[in-house]
Amino acid sequence: MSDAVTALRGRSFTGMVTVEDAGPVGMVTVRADLADETVRAALAAAGSDLPEAGGLTWSDDGGTLWMSPDEALILCAADEAAQKASALARALDGSHALVADVSQARIVIRLTGRDALVREVLAKLSPADLRASAFPVGRVRRTRLGQVAAAFWFPAEGEAMLICFRSVADYAFALLSNAAAPGSDVGHF
Amino acid sequence: MLTLTCPYCGIPCDETELAAGGEAHLKRFGPGASDAEFEGYMFHRENPKGVHFERWRHAYGCGKWFLAARHTVTMEVFGTYEAQSTEPPQEVRDRITARHPGWTWRDFA
Amino acid sequence: MSHRLPSGGRLIDRDVPVSFTFNGKTFKGLRGDTLASALLANGQLMMGRSFKYHRPRGVVAYGPEEPNALMGLGEGKTFEPNARATTTELFDGLEAKSQNHWPSLEFDLGAINARLSRFLPAGFYYKMFMWPRGFWKHVYEPVIRQSAGLGQPPRKRDADRYEHFNIALDVLVIGGGIAGLTATLAAAAAGAEVMLVEETAHWGGRAAVDGGEIDGALASDWIAEMRDRLSAMSNVRLRTRTMGAGVYDHGYALLYERLTDHAPDTAIPRHRLWKVRARQIVVATGAIERPLAFAGNDLPGVMLASAVRDYVVNHAVVPGRRTVVVTNNDDGYRTALALKAAGLEVPAILDARTDARGPLSEEARRAGLRVLTGRGVSMVEGKGRVETVYACEQAGDGTVTEDFAADCVAMSGGWSPAVHLWSHAGGKLAWNDDECMFRPDPDAAPRGADGEVFVRAAGTANGAVTTQVVLRDAFAAGQAAAEATGRRATGRAPEAEEEVRQMMVPVWIMPENAPYKRRAKAWLDFQNDVKVTDVELAAREGFESVEHAKRYTTLGMATDQGKLSNINGLAVLSHALGVPIPSVGTTTFRPPWTPITMGAIAGEARGELFQPIRRTPMHDWHEKNGAHWEPVGHWRRPYAYPQGGESVHDAVSREVTAARQSAGLLDASTLGKILVKGPDAGRFLDMVYTNMMSTLAPGKCRYGLMCGENGFLIDDGVVARLDADTWLCHTTTGGADRIHGHMEEWLQTEWWDWKVWVVNVTEQYGQIAVVGPRARDVLEAVGGDMDLSKAALPFMQWKAGTLGGIPVKVFRISFSGELSYEVQVPAGQAPALWDRLLEAGDPFGITPYGTEALHVLRAEKGFIMIGDETDGTVIPQDLGLDWAISKKKDDFLGKRAQERDHMTDPLRWKLVGLHTLDGSVLPEGAYAVDEGVNENGQRRTQGRVTSTYHSPTLKRGIAMGLVERGPDRMGEVLDFAKIDGGVVKARIVSPVFYDPEGVKQDV
Missing domain, CATH: 3.10.20.440 (2Fe-2S iron-sulphur cluster binding domain, sarcosine oxidase, alpha subunit, N-terminal domain)
Structure with a gap:
């Protein structure tokens, strides 16, 4: 199927850090009151433990990002997104919730390199406080990247994952590659 | 360049992550309202040199609307609170009173 | 030489x-x-x-x-x-x-x-x-x-790179002189995260030139040691060639780093604009020496006294072989001594004070320099540079007492603290009569979001004059800043010896009673050529406010923003007005401190990164197939696909004709798609749409209108009910984010107890419109599990299924008046479906069409377009859309506003069709003129063109417009004014030009 290719078509760039298409990722949006115990229990039963506000749960198989008090983004393997969406919808049946497969609406970019430099690249484009003390592994931040909306988090030291809308995939990739141009290290973090 | 803390996600937001939404605590007047009531709701706004209540949206973020109590001259922020409020929380009012005894804004004091 | x-x-x-x-x-x-x-x-x-x-x-x-x-x-x-x-x-x-x-x-x-x-x-x-x-x-x-x-x-495109950098930290210290170094040490020792920036390439500021001892070491050695000590601290960041450009509300500061100006290299960023959110800012920006206003003070060779010794000490450069020093304070003597030490001649020191008994003047006398007290410069003369300096009594009218052959004049009028950054964020100034300076008023410091002080001035920027006071002041400022971030500060300030000084005396015009001829040659603002007499004239002509006088004379308005001229200028103004200096006040200090490049401001936003370009899933196909692009918001949409040598106009006509006669294919992916779900979703949609959406049956579609609370039309689109509690709302291309935000706003801020969730799924799907009499044949040729017959999928219904093995939702909706299917397909599979449709449609002459054909097709049918027929002042009733406004609902957004008398005025301009009598295309936006003039004396108007096209179907110009009482005036002929004069005559007709019965879309 053609959805094995993302809107970034597998691009990658290496400068002060490596910026690359993270490939197809399954993404399911859940709108529900995340503080509601029934909702939490239903999601946990469907295999998605909810993180605390501003946080994420993360493993090799996927994760759950806290997007707002009533929005979570479930990440999974691309070919499991449809099943995941149905499973979540079934689990939440009876609760006031909206589940939608949005795997194609967004793209995921991975940044890898020295932790300080990964943070520097993002700090060139986002007003988020990127000090490791303020933005540790395990937190997610929705913010602005240049002129578009994005969310990012650090799965581990020296690695950042970034999500943005599909239509601006090329812009976001060009933006990050430009910020990561060789020789433009800031030396601040 | 303002920094306002989103009461939903706790993030101190940069002004460029926010969208301003005008005056807070407006009461909606719909069909059945008099011309004067509708005019007041639709068009009349406070423009204080002093304490003010505003709506903001964490647009490049969690997407939530919140309210902010702010001084338009000193830029002091007395508090941000959820948009699902028909009046400012007492603690915010107390903070304003501590700085500006005797303040009023519309029907609030 | x-x-x-x-x-x-x-x-x-x-x-x-x-x-x-x-x-x-x-x-x-x-x-x-x-x-x-x-x-x-x-x-x-x-x-x-x-x-x-x-x-x-x-x-x-x-x-x-x-x-x-x-x-x-x-x-x-x-x-x-x-x-x-x-x-x-x-x-x-x-x-x-x-x-x-x-x-x-x-x-x-x-x-x-x-x-x-x-x-x-x-x-x-x-x-x-x-x-x-x-x-x-x-x-x-x-x-x-x-x-x-x-x-x-x-004139050429800038070859350099620029970037921004955002940071947050505890304490930002601006200015790397001894005050900045000391404040940094104090704050860092308390454990705060501190960044210290210095605009030049060197640390130490004036102290490095003027010497003295700090903590028992030579100032220059102390500076080097301090730099090493601070760089070794993990909580300190030091950066030279980085200027504090501006300080703004809530601890925001702009820093301007010049990375390659001293060593050009286009591979790395030339300038970096730092956007800093600091909890505390220490302004240690030093002071600026003031010139003296005497006749001929703008001749080359007349320089600030401090600048003369800087060139000598820092660069071993000789500004002049024979330098007359003229001063009203002790500091000028430092220049005389430095020149003397360098073996250069100083024929005289003209001290405006009536006596000179400070240690520095004593030292000058001991060094054999000639000190003349109570003296000033009457004028300086020379051809293109200083040749003769005429001395006079400062208290007199300029009568020459003595003249000196000289090639340089070093002038010192005292020092003004560089209070710019302090003032940017609202810090006030206080006049200090002893030192004749405006200095930061400690009781009126800039305050941050928490209402507490966030800017602290330190050292000479704070009005401290001697080294000892500078060090103590800066150390205290650094400690206070750290404590304001929750640290506990300890330790003691670096020490310097106490200095004995003789106080300066103010000198604003030299000599005091200089006649007009001299004052007219005494410059205040060198860059903008403002003289003492200009400011005096402004005062005489009534420009008493310093802000008015500034604009009238241009004093302080050049690229240097009056760094040298401000204080002297307002002192002259206050003198002319006969009021004390502090009551004249200063002009407003605005960022940046010195000009910064446009490149730094733009940062990365240039070339392909100037603005995001949004691409639909089919973007690459459009590009490969010759799309003539049209920007629609941030999207790029094909306007038309000219083939071979075809003109764009001809391409549009060909595309329209294909859609009318066989089959057309449109990439409609940019249309907004918003899911609305919940037990209260129907009730909610009834509020945001003017028509009734709660009664729509699952499987059906309905065209809906949205108004703002002010009654004006903001968006339109087809709503489909997906299941019992889920609706899919289509919006216009520009409306996707806006309407999603609009829905969230009302749900969050007004009806927060309603159980409704909204998700914007616009980009999850591509949307492809298959349009024209052969549309059904094309889809059937692609094959799938769907019955697309009229009986199985009638007009204004939708169905899910597969087409060519791809999961889709097919909506039988039409924006062209033809048989039309809009196919919603997961974005990643949209290009594959697009290809399949082209392939399967080939025997039917399928023709991809762009936005202009879309416009012509809808205009032929009289369908409105948000942004053409609407402009934020148009209500649905103006457009003859009363049928889409529910009469059964008690309330919807805009309902109350539409009852206002202005909205129900029978004279409102309403939608009609327009036929030019000669068949030509009416000019865009043309106004229908009326008899007489309005209250402003302008020609009266009675309508305007909102959409106008050449219709290839009708082979003539067609237009839609808003005309006063238009629908009641069918058949009347109006005059539409052309920009180049003359009028075009057009008849009012029905806006539906093609297939008025609507049979073609319902087959």
């Missing part, structure tokens, strides 16, 4: 010569020179011409306050105008040009203005160019534009 001393020069490296050009001539400097010091070393005293009179000007200052030595640097793609020679570090291959002269620096025709100077007083332009009125546009403006402006704009 060499202008470089044989020894000394703490910043230069004599082993590394540097070659550069000035006005095309090659010069040699040394590593460590600035462009200004290198030019002086080559005896090039004259560095530019003034703005108004084109007078020859030399360098006056040593740093960022320089008003005269402005250069055009580089060539072509790296050209930059108005760079100060004093802040330009020399590098091999630097190309500099002086500005504001023609044909050459030495011989300039514009200098005729100087001869005319008595005819060009303050406000001359305002007075002169008032009349005759018609002259402004055709005579004055072109001439002024020709001669106005400093420097030339770059």
Whole structure:
């Protein structure tokens, strides 16, 4: 199927850090009151433990990002997104919730390199406080990247994952590659 | 360049992550309202040199609307609170009173 | 004769010569020179011409306050105008040009203005160019534009890279002199995260030049040790060549880092604009020496006293062999002593004070220098540079007491704290009568979001004068800043010996009673050519406010923003007005501290990164197939696909005809798609749409209108009910994010107890419209599990299934009036489906069409377009859409507003069709003129064109427009005014030009 290719078509760039298409990722949006115990229990039963506000749960198989008090983004393997969406919808049946497969609406970019430099690249484009003390592994931040909306988090030291809308995939990739141009290290973090 | 803390996600937001939404605590007047009531709701706004209540949206973020109590001259922020409020929380009012005894804004004091 | 001393020069490296050009001539400097010091070393005293009179000007200052030595640097793609020679570090291959002269620096025709100077007083332009009125546009403006402006704009695209950088930290210290270093140490020792920035390449500021001892070490050694100590601290960041450009509300500061100006390299960023969110900011920006206002003070060779000794001490450069020092304070003596120590002549020190008994004047006398008290400069004369200095009694009228042959005058009028950054964020100033300076008022400091002080001034920027006071003040400021971030500060300030000084006396005009002729040659603002007499004239003419006087005279309005002229100017103004200086006040200090490049402001946002371009899933196909692009918001949509040598207009006609006669294919992916779900979703949609959506049956579609609370139409689109509690709302392309936000706003801020969730799934799907009489044949040829017959999928219904093995939702909706299917497909599979449709549609002549064909197709049917027929002042009733406004609902957004008398006025302009009598296409936006004039004396109008096209189907021009009582005036002929005069006659007709019964879309 053609959805094995993302809107970034597998691009990658290496400068002060490596910026690359993270490939197809399954993404399911859940709108529900995340503080509601029934909702939490239903999601946990469907295999998605909810993180605390501003946080994420993360493993090799996927994760759950806290997007707002009533929005979570479930990440999974691309070919499991449809099943995941149905499973979540079934689990939440009876609760006031909206589940939608949005795997194609967004793209995921991975940044890898020295932790300080990964943070520097993002700090060139986002007003988020990127000090490791303020933005540790395990937190997610929705913010602005240049002129578009994005969310990012650090799965581990020296690695950042970034999500943005599909239509601006090329812009976001060009933006990050430009910020990561060789020789433009800031030396601040 | 303002920094306002989103009461939903706790993030101190940069002004460029926010969208301003005008005056807070407006009461909606719909069909059945008099011309004067509708005019007041639709068009009349406070423009204080002093304490003010505003709506903001964490647009490049969690997407939530919140309210902010702010001084338009000193830029002091007395508090941000959820948009699902028909009046400012007492603690915010107390903070304003501590700085500006005797303040009023519309029907609030 | 060499202008470089044989020894000394703490910043230069004599082993590394540097070659550069000035006005095309090659010069040699040394590593460590600035462009200004290198030019002086080559005896090039004259560095530019003034703005108004084109007078020859030399360098006056040593740093960022320089008003005269402005250069055009580089060539072509790296050209930059108005760079100060004093802040330009020399590098091999630097190309500099002086500005504001023609044909050459030495011989300039514009200098005729100087001869005319008595005819060009303050406000001359305002007075002169008032009349005759018609002259402004055709005579004055072109001439002024020709001669106005400093420097030339770059003409080539900038080859350099720029970037932004966002950081948050505890304490930002601006200024790397001894105050900044000390404040940093104090804050860092308390554990705060501190960043210290210095705009030059060197730490230490003036102390490095002026010597003295700190903590028992030579100041220069102490500075080096302090730098090493701070760089070793993990919580400290140090950065040179980084200027504090501005301080703003809530601890926001802009820093301007110049990475490659001293060593050009287009591979790495040239400038980096730091956007800092600091909890505390310490402003340790030092002070600026004031010039003295005496006749001829703008001659090349007249310089600030501190600048003269900076050039001597830092670069071993000789600004003059014989320098007369004129001062009203002790500091001028430091220059005399430095010159003497360098073996240069100082024929006299003219001290305006009636006696001179401080330690510095004693030291000067001991060194054999001649000190004349109670004296000032009557005037300076020379051809193109200082030759003779005439001394006089400061208290007198300028009668010459003695004259000196000299080639340089070092003037010191006292020091003004650099309070700019303090003032940017609202810090107030207080006048200090003893030191004759405005200094930061500690009781009126800028306050942050928490209402607490967030800017602290330190050292000379705070009005401290002696080293000892500077160190103590800065240490206290650093500690206070750290404590404000929750740290506990301990430790003691570095120590310096107590200094005994003799107080300065204010001197604003030299001599005190200088006659008009002298005052008219005494410059206050060198860059903008404002003299003492100009400010006096402004006062006489009633410009009593300092802000008015500034604009009337242009005092302080040039690229240096009056760094040298402000205080002297307002002192002269206060003198002319007969009021004390503090009651005149200062003009407003605005960022940036010195100009920053447009490149730094733009950052990465240039070229392909200027703006995001949104791409649909089919973007690549469009590009490969010759799309003529149209920007729609940030999207790029194909306007048309011209084939072969076809014109765009012909392509549009071909595409329209194909959709009408066979089959067309449109990429409609940009349309907004919003899911609305929940037990209260129907109720919610009934509020946001004017029509009833709650009654829509699952499987069906309904066209809906959305209004704002003010009643005006904001968006339209087809709503489909997906299941019992889920609706899918289509919005316009521009409406996707806006309407999603609109829905969230009402749910969050008004009806927060309603159970509704909204998700914007616009980008999850591609949407492809298959349009035309053969549309069904095309879809059937693609094959799938769907029955697309009229019976199985009638008009205004939708169905899910697969097409060519791809999961889709098919909506039978039409924006063209033809048989039409809009196919929603997961975005990743949209290109594959697009290809399949083209392939399967080939036998039917399927033709991809763009946005212009879409517009023509909808206009032929009289369908409105948001943004064409609407402009934020149009209600649905104006557009004949009353049928889409529910009469059954008690409430919906806009309902109350639409009951206002203005909205129900029978004279409102309403939608009609327009047929030109000659079949031509009406001009876009043309107005239908009426008899008579309105209350403003303008021709009355009675309508306007909102959409106008050539219809290939009807083979004539068709238009839609809003006309006063239009629907009641069918058949009337109106006159539409053309821009170039004349009118086009058009008849009012029905807006539905094609298939008025609507049979074609329902087959």
